[in-house]
Amino acid sequence: MGAPSRMTLLFVSRLWHRGLLWACLLLTAPAWSANILLTAAEDGAGVHAFAQALAQQRPADHVTFTALNDLPPPSHLPANTRLILLDLPGLEWRLQDAQGPPTLVLRISRLQARQRLGSTQPAKISLLWSDPPLARQLNLIASILPQAQRIGVLYGVDSEFLLQELRDYATPMGLQIVPQLWDNTNDSRALQNLLKNSDVLLGLDDTRLYNPKTVKNLLLSSYAQQLPLVGPNAGFVKAGSLASTYSDQADWLEVLDRLLDQPPASWPRSLYPEHFKVVGNPQVARSLGIEQVDEVAVAARLAEGEKRP
Structure with missing residues (x-):
C-alpha cells in the first residue's frame, strides 16, 4: 500500500466528510414540501377546480381535496397537515376537536365568525375574511x-x-x-x-x-x-x-401561496386579502x-x- 493508497483514503475521507456535511444541511434545511388538505361539505366542480389550481401553483407540495364526510376527526389527521376549509360546515367540524392541525378558513365573513365564535378564536385556526374590508x-x-x-x-x-x-x-x-x-x-x-x-x-x-x-x-x-x-x-x-x-380566486390563491410558504405558527389569526x-x-x-x-x-x-x- 503506497502513496496512491493513502491518496485514495484521503479522497474517500473527504467524500465522507462532504457527505456528512450535506446530510447535516439536509437535516437543518426547511421542509419546503407540505401536505395540504382541502375540504368542504360541498363536493362540486368549484371546489375541485380551486384545489386543482392550488396544486398547479404549488407543484412541490402534496395538495389533495377530500369531501368532509370522508374525513376522520381532525385530531386523527397527520400532524404535518396544513388544512384548508372551504365552507362553514368544515369549520363546524374543525371546532369539534381542539387537537386538529393548523387550519386556514376561507369563505367566511366577519359576521359569520361572530355568530359562531363570538369574540373568541380557537388556537391554530386562521380566518381569511370573505366580506370586503x-x-x-x-x-x-x-x-x-x-x-x-x-x-x-x-x-x-x-x-x-x-x-x-x-x-x-x-x-x-x-x-x-x-x-x-x-x-x-x-x-x-x-x-x-x-x-x-x-x-x-x-x-x-x-x-x-x-x-x-x-x-x-x-x-x-x-x-x-x-x-x-x-x-x-x-x-x-x-x-x-x-x-x-x-377578491377573486386568483387573489385568494396568492394569499394561500404566501401563507403556505410560512410556518403555520406565523399565520395571522385573521386576514383580508391584500390583492x-x-x-x-x-x-x-x-x-x-x-x-x-x-x-x-x-x-x-x-x-x-x-x-x-
Missing part, C-alpha cells in the same frame, strides 16, 4: 362619489358590532356614518327614513338584510331617491348595486346620472392608497 369600501365611495358625505348604513342585531369600526374609519375621512336599525325587513319605513338622510348607502355583508327577498325593495327604493348603493359584495353589483370591491378588484354596474351608473366606474383605475388607486402609511 370596511375601510376599503369607504375609500371606494370616496373615490367614485367624492361629493357623498353622509354614508347611510342599514344594520341588524348581528351586524351592529361593525358600526363603531365604520365610524373609526369614516371620521378621519370627513365622512359621517348614518346608521339605521332594520329589524323588520318587511317594513320599509326604516329604509325610507335612511334614504332621506343619506347621500349614499353602504351595504354591510349581512344576509338577513341583503338577500334575494329584500333586493327588489332595496334597489327600487334607492333608485326612486336617486341614491346609489355601494356593496355589500360583487354579487349584489350584478343585481343592481353601483359598485363594490372584491383585490373593483366591479361596477354601468347601467346603474347611467340610470343614476353617475360617471361609469373605471374598475381597473379605481382598484389601482385604492391599492396604492393602502400601501401608503
